[in-house]
Amino acid sequence: MKLLFAGLLSALSASAVSASACSRVMDEMVDDFVKDNFDVKLMEGTFYELAYHDYTQPRNLCGCERSVKTVHTDTEPPSIDDLFTLKCPAGSKGKDQITHLKFNATSAPGRLDGLCSFFEPLSGNDVCPDYLVDVGTRTPGEPYPWLLEFQCVERKNGELLFAGVNMYARDKSEETLKEMMDSAEAHGLGDFINGGFPNGLKIVNHTECTYPDADEA
Ligand SMILES: *[C@@H]1O[C@H](CO)[C@@H](O)[C@H](O)[C@H]1NC(C)=O
Ligand SMILES: *[C@@H]1O[C@H](CO)[C@@H](O)[C@H](O)[C@H]1NC(C)=O
Secondary structure, three states: OHHHHHHHHHHOOOOOOOOOOOOOHHHHHOOHHHHHHOOHHHHOEEEEEEEEEOOOOOOOOOEEEEEEEEEEOOOOOOEEEEEEEEEEOOOOOOEEEEEEEEEEEOOOOOEEEEEOHHHHHHHOOOEEEEEEEEOOOOOOOOOOOEEEEEEEEEOOOOOEEEEEEEEEEOOOOHHHHHHHHHHHHHOOOHHHHHOOOOOOOEEOOOOOOOOOOOOOO
8 A cells, every 4th residue: 555655645645734724625625536536435334443632522531433334325425323322431341432423425525524513603604524534445436444534624714613533443452553644645645633732633442342232332
């Protein structure tokens, strides 16, 4: 996988945080493979969150983050029911925390819309873009092995309000995490991950996890 990103490195060095903070994401950060081949149906299934940069998620208390995505292509637009669960505290003794998230596909391949009414007073909008920056394969039609998601929200004046990076994978290996981290760097997410509060990536602890049944949650 390493060679996939080599060409991007030189193109993306300018500061990521500028006047219209998210305007470059679709053109310059979402991988061309995603733009040319995006199929929301390939996101269906169970993913483990291996790492994140996201101040809306608890940082030290919890663990075992998992996302079960059900894709509906019979809705207009196509949509995703995302059952997001975690355990607090981390490990087998934790208590399940369950959130039902919803996303809509949009006419821009690789861009989903999510609900985030909590940002509305500052952003002027209750819909937040969620970009699939990379998906872990270059084979059209293959279910995505992993999802590098970037939620970029601007203040009304175009400054960056929120930058959320979420690394979801169908497996929990160190190798896959490393691939996603390399991809994040190669696609220009480094400045977003290392800026803001709290700084850097939170690696999720998936040891001693049990996960709630999708039908019980
Ligand atoms: C992960 O959680 C387990 C218990 O669930 C704990 O024993 C281990 O130390 C944790 N690992 C890290 C790196 O925090
Ligand atoms: C998704 O689309 C449905 C149907 O148009 C709409 O009711 C809902 O508000 C949309 N949700 C988001 C997050 O855009």
